[in-house]
Every structure is written in C-alpha cells, then in structure tokens.
Amino acid sequence: MxxxxxxxEMPAVRLAGLxxxxxxxxxxxVFQKLVSLIPEPSWAEVEHAAMIGHDNPRKVPAEELRSHACFxxxxxxVIFPPLAEIRYPAGKYAVVTVKGPYEQLPDAYRWLDEDWFPASGMEHRDLVAYEVYLNDPMNTKPEDLLTEIRLPLQG
Structure with a gap:
C-alpha cells in the first residue's frame, strides 16, 4: 500500500516520555502509567500524545524493542524521574497521516522507510521517526483514528 x-516545516517538539x-x-x-504520573496542574502544559519506537521491528526481536510513550x-x-526529556528540533519532516487502527502503523513505517525514503532523494536526520496521535483512542472508533508519522529530514 x-x-x-x-x-x-515543523516546530521544535519537547517530549516527556516513559x-x-x-x-x-x-x-x-505505559501510556496509562504516564497519565497517572502527571499532576493535575501540569496538564495545561500537555499538547498531545506521541510515541517513539527506537528500533526497527523487522531487525530487532519484539521483546527487545525500545520505545517511549510520550506527551x-x-x-x-517540569520533567521528573522516571520521565525522560526527548527533543526533536524544528525543521523539515516527511509526514504520513494514517487513518485507521494502530495495527496499520507497521505497514506505513515499512513503506516510508523502504519504499518512499530511498526514492525520495532526501537525507535523513540523525533521529528516528516518531508518531503523533491526533485523536483519542478512548473515544474514537478504530477506523477513525488519525496518526501522523513524522520522519526528520536534513535541510
């Protein structure tokens, strides 16, 4: 597909990740635990949920995959342990919007990495792609979920 x-051109993003x-x-x-760690007054500083998958699931065994559930x-x-601060700089990103259940995301990542990127002529920044959840799975039907995959690019 x-x-x-x-x-x-995306603005810089500051993530608090677990x-x-x-x-x-x-x-x-992990997202549920992340929610429970954030004190009520701090929610005014939370913009959206995101996830960073640090490893390629086609190359790393599933039980060894490293990720961060983030806001x-x-x-x-104020970022406090066990949360980690992760920053993505402002700049150019290849953005793919996936509509539908999260089970579709691996295919979208594979396509972006193996089909689109090699043919794009673009250069990758030294950061892994991350995904941003544009709506809430708690009150959105799976077929209506919207997720952006953001791949940092050079230039």
Whole structure:
C-alpha cells in the first residue's frame, strides 16, 4: 500500500516520555502509567500524545524493542524521574497521516522507510521517526483514528 507524504516545516517538539521495552503494540499500559504520573496542574502544559519506537521491528526481536510513550509538553512542564526529556528540533519532516487502527502503523513505517525514503532523494536526520496521535483512542472508533508519522529530514 502507498501512502501520501507531505514535506512539512515543523516546530521544535519537547517530549516527556516513559520508557518501555517489548513489542510496540504493548505500549498501551505505559501510556496509562504516564497519565497517572502527571499532576493535575501540569496538564495545561500537555499538547498531545506521541510515541517513539527506537528500533526497527523487522531487525530487532519484539521483546527487545525500545520505545517511549510520550506527551508533547511546553517549556513550563517540569520533567521528573522516571520521565525522560526527548527533543526533536524544528525543521523539515516527511509526514504520513494514517487513518485507521494502530495495527496499520507497521505497514506505513515499512513503506516510508523502504519504499518512499530511498526514492525520495532526501537525507535523513540523525533521529528516528516518531508518531503523533491526533485523536483519542478512548473515544474514537478504530477506523477513525488519525496518526501522523513524522520522519526528520536534513535541510
């Protein structure tokens, strides 16, 4: 399946993330723990949920995959252990919007990495792609979920 890629200039993003090791689809409980760690007054600084998958699931065994369940947060958000601060700089990103269940995301990543990117003529930045959840799976039907995959590019 082919996807549409938009090249976008994106602002810098500051993420507060909670580490996870294991299959990417098993990150749900980590998001629940992340939610429970954020004190009520800090929610004003939370922008959206995101996830970083640090490893390629076609090359790393599922039980060894490293990821972070994250919230994009403002500069006023105090990041405290066990949360990690992860920053993505402003710049050019290849963005793929996936509509539908999260089970479609591995195919979109594979296509972006193996089909689109090699033919694009673009250069990759030294950062892994990350995904941004544009709506809430708690009150959105799986077929209506919207997820952006953001791949950092040079230039």
């Amino acid at each position: 082919a996807y549409e890629v938009e090249i976008k 580490a996870h090791k294991g299959p990417y689809p098993s990150v749900g409980p 994009a947060v403002g500069e006023g958000f």
